[in-house]
Amino acid sequence: MQQMWQRGGKSIVFLLLLFILWELLVYITATPMWLLPAPSDVIKEIYNGIWEFYGHLISTMKLTLLGLSIGCSVGLFIAIILYRLPKANQVLYPLLILSQNIPTIVLAPLLIIWFGFDLLPKLIVISLVCFFPIVVASMDGFRQTAPELKHYMEMVGASRNQIFWKLEMPHALPSIFSGLKIAATYSVMGAVISEWLGAKQGIGVYMTLAQSSFRIDRVFAAIFFIMLLSLLLFGVIRLVEKLMVKGRKEGV
Structure with a gap:
């Protein structure tokens, strides 16, 4: 304590x-509330409007969890492929870096034009902001495996697959969880951005309506719940990390 x-x-x-x-x-x-509300005004709005906001919060939570799951799964799969296939790494890794230089706010409208206003473009937006931290963190974890341990396993006749799944993957778990925690914080903002561009419900929709009616207290209330949701996801992933990664010192 x-x-x-x-x-x-x-x-x-x-x-x-x-x-x-x-x-x-x-x-x-x-200062007028439409320009900058006081914290007491924001707290009052959270208390009075919690049930109106509840549906938007649940919608964003579902979208965030689904997009985060897809983005992290894809990111880990890509990291394994790039690590196990060095030639693919040389070709694809620079393209992955370039993909992160495309502003999400510019890409999102194009995805809506191509795929419509359904769930798919929103999931693509969230996955794009989530997968890259997983790829980078996972590959760094794989590379940091002690060479003497790999050499020992090779001496006792372990195959390449056995070395990866029994040594390199467990060794990379702390790095993978570090990437997961970064991706979790990005995923909430990715969900909100995707909701700005076409959704019927969600924190992004709530913020858009609040801004258009100059209810800045509601905008700050939405920001509060965005931070709360990010911290909650971060905390859950950290708890799972403590359970899965034994003997690791307390860190971020």
């Missing part, structure tokens, strides 16, 4: 001080 406080308590205190300063500045400058 003491260790948890040392790691997160100071951040909570800093956030509270920041919110107090924010509240005071809005009060002193008499």
Whole structure:
């Protein structure tokens, strides 16, 4: 408990001080709520509108989890292929890097034109922002396997597949989970961006409606739930990591 406080308590205190300063500045400058709401206004809107927001939150959660699952599965599969086939790595890895230089906000409208307003373009957007951290982290983990352990397994007659699945894959688990945690935080924003461009329900739709009606307090409420959902996904993945990766020191 003491260790948890040392790691997160100071951040909570800093956030509270920041919110107090924010509240005071809005009060002193008499800033209108449509321009910048005070934290108390945002909290009031969250309390009063939680049931109206509930359906949007559930919709975004479902979309995020589905897109994150697809993106991470594809990313891990690509990482294994590129690591096991060096020639494919030389050809495809630069293309993967180039794919991350295409702005999502530019690509998303094209996906809607090509695939319509159904679920597919939204999943593609989320998968695109999720798979790359998995690819990079997984390949780094595979490469960091101790050479002496690989040499020992080769000496006892282990095949290439056995070396990979019994040594390199378990050794890469901490790196894979690091990529998963990064992808989890990206996935929520990817879901919101995809909802901006064509959806009937979701946090992105809620934010668009709030902005068009100058309800900035609702926009900040939506931002709060986006951060909350990201932290929740991060925490779940970290919990699974603790269960699967034995003997690892506490980290991020």
